[in-house]
Amino acid sequence: MEGDSVTLNTDVTKIHEDDDILWKYGAENSLIAKISKENRISSTYDDVPDGRFRDRLKLDDQTGSLTITNTTTEHAGDYQLELNGAKLTSKTFSVSVYARLPVPVISRDSSNCSSSSSNCSLLCSVLNVCNATLSWYAGISVLSSISVCDLSISLSLPLEVEYQDKNTYSCVLNNPISNQTTHLDINTLCHTCAGSVHCCGSTEAVIRLALSALVGVATVIVLLYDIRSRRAEQDQEHIHTLGQ
Known part of the structure; x- marks a missing residue:
């Protein structure tokens, strides 16, 4: 889950003095961490690739295990461990990171x-x-x-x-x-x-109300027109009667 930490274990109790530990990431096999047998110094390369691992990598000096903290979906992918010593050992870890789910x-x-x-x-x-x-x-x-x-x-x-x-x-x-x-x-x-x-x-409610209003206005207009027409007919009949 995003925000969690994940540890990739070497399954080594303690690394030997003549062992090199290399951690690589992605299809480009970018080096992100190592422990060198020459000076026994552990190093992490936070800016490779594209800085996504900055301040997120921790390397165990005793076992060579790698911990990725505060993970995001950008940290999903394949991680390769290379252990160079008396014999060459390699292991690949596939990591999936899921975003936290909203409530439906x-x-x-x-x-x-x-x-x-x-x-x-x-x-x-x-x-x-x-x-x-x-x-x-x-x-x-x-x-x-x-x-x-x-x-x-x-x-x-x-x-x-x-x-x-x-x-x-x-x-x-x-x-x-x-x-x-x-x-x-x-x-x-x-x-x-x-x-x-x-x-x-x-x-839909607004449309229904608008249609009802339009029907009401049309009804009023028809009634007014009918009333005026009848009054006009009555006036004409009255004038005709007076003329006679």
């Missing part, structure tokens, strides 16, 4: 709200996640899942349930080492739309 948010899907619908449309959403899976559960059974690595968009997963559904639903965001869960409260989010606009999104 469950909301009513306002784009799919209708007073005549018998189902409640929901969305479970998270922002800025990668290498994680978003899933809907009914009890312990997975209903649907999605996994996309794009930090520029939100990750959303829809679900439709009946208003009177008694099942227990939850939305879970997980990666291989952690998870975050939000439980669905059907009574709060899935009250019926009949006779109310509160369950729909604010945009």
